[in-house]
Amino acid sequence: MEIKRAPDIGFCTGVRRAIDILERVAREQGGVETLGAVVHNQQVLRKLADIGASIVNSVDEIKGSRVVIRSHGVGPQVINQIQSRGIDIIDATCPFVKRAQVAARRLHQSGFYTIVFGDASHPEVKSILAWASDNGLATQEATVLSSLDNPPRRLGILSQTTHVPARYARFIKDIIDYALVKDSELRIIDTICHDIRRRQEDSVKLARESELVFVVGGHASANSKHLVELCSEITTTRLIETAREIRRSWLPEKGIIGITSGASTGEETIDDVVTRLKSFTRD
Numbered sequence: 001m002e003i004k005r006a007p008d009i010g011f012c013t014g015v016r017r018a019i020d021i022l023e024r025v026a027r028e029q030g031g032v033e034t035l036g037a038v039v040h041n042q043q044v045l046r047k048l049a050d051i052g053a054s055i056v057n058s059v060d061e062i063k064g065s066r067v068v069i070r071s072h073g074v075g076p077q078v079i080n081q082i083q084s085r086g087i088d089i090i091d092a093t094c095p096f097v098k099r100a101q102v103a104a105r106r107l108h109q110s111g112f113y114t115i116v117f118g119d120a121s122h123p124e125v126k127s128i129l130a131w132a133s134d135n136g137l138a139t140q141e142a143t144v145l146s147s148l149d150n151p152p153r154r155l156g157i158l159s160q161t162t163h164v165p166a167r168y169a170r171f172i173k174d175i176i177d178y179a180l181v182k183d184s185e186l187r188i189i190d191t192i193c194h195d196i197r198r199r200q201e202d203s204v205k206l207a208r209e210s211e212l213v214f215v216v217g218g219h220a221s222a223n224s225k226h227l228v229e230l231c232s233e234i235t236t237t238r239l240i241e242t243a244r245e246i247r248r249s250w251l252p253e254k255g256i257i258g259i260t261s262g263a264s265t266g267e268e269t270i271d272d273v274v275t276r277l278k279s280f281t282r283d
């Protein structure tokens with residue numbers, strides 16, 4: 001049995017950047033608050049807490065004079081709310097999310113109704129729509145458009161940054177089918193993150209040569225679930241959050257076990273998975 005990692009796994013560039021900013025500011029200032037958790041990985045949050053990085057869940061809860069915005073970003077209303085309290089903003093919004101926010105603002109300013117292909121409850125999607133002044137909706141089903149009371153003629157389409165490109169393409173085709181009978185004007189923007197796109201491609205390649213793939217990521221993580229869906233089409237795939245979840249009985253007698261990870265999984269968690277797998281192979 002061989003254990004093989006996909007290249008460039010661990011934190012994505014946006015999460016790595018946000019953690020680096022948070023660590024630097026917390027060390028320089030002796031502590032700092034973030035609006036929402038920077039990752040959902042408990043190991044990482046404990047380490048950040050040790051150097052004084054604490055989490056607040058709303059602007060009203062901020063006690064200090066500065067706050068870090070995490071990689072998911074926030075809408076302009078939240079920024080105004082923070083600034084009106086005289087609190088400094090340290091912006092760790094991922095540049096790919098920022099790109100989607102700017103696109104949403106431009107669409108709105110040009111009179112387009114914004115459709116974000118993604119999970120409406122995800123903080124990043126909410127932040128993108130907020131930059132379109134919430135003049136739009138987030139959905140994964142193009143049919144939602146037919147249920148609108150006054151269907152808009154000008155439609156701007158964006159994607160959640162972590163979505164699967166092929167699914168976004170199918171969604172766009174469905175929107176075109178809907179729009180072609182309504183004199184619509186469409187503007188389509190590719191806002192899928194480069195890091196996620198590469199991670200998906202690498203994971204699919206790894207799945208093709210593996211008997212079993214472990215996706216190491218949060219059970220609620222959207223980008224990890226997308227990796228599981230893509231790899232499951234090719235080989236047996238399991239989503240695990242920690243090494244402790246692995247069962248000996250899952251492992252094949254021979255062949256390759258592939259390891260890939262979601263965007264907010266740290267190297268240490270992946271190393272733990274490799275160590276546990278190796279311990280089984282030594283039995």
Ligand code: SF4
Pocket residue numbers: 012013014015071072094095096097161162193194195196223263
């Ligand atoms: S997954 Fe992509 S868009 Fe999201 S934080 Fe990471 S680099 Fe940025």
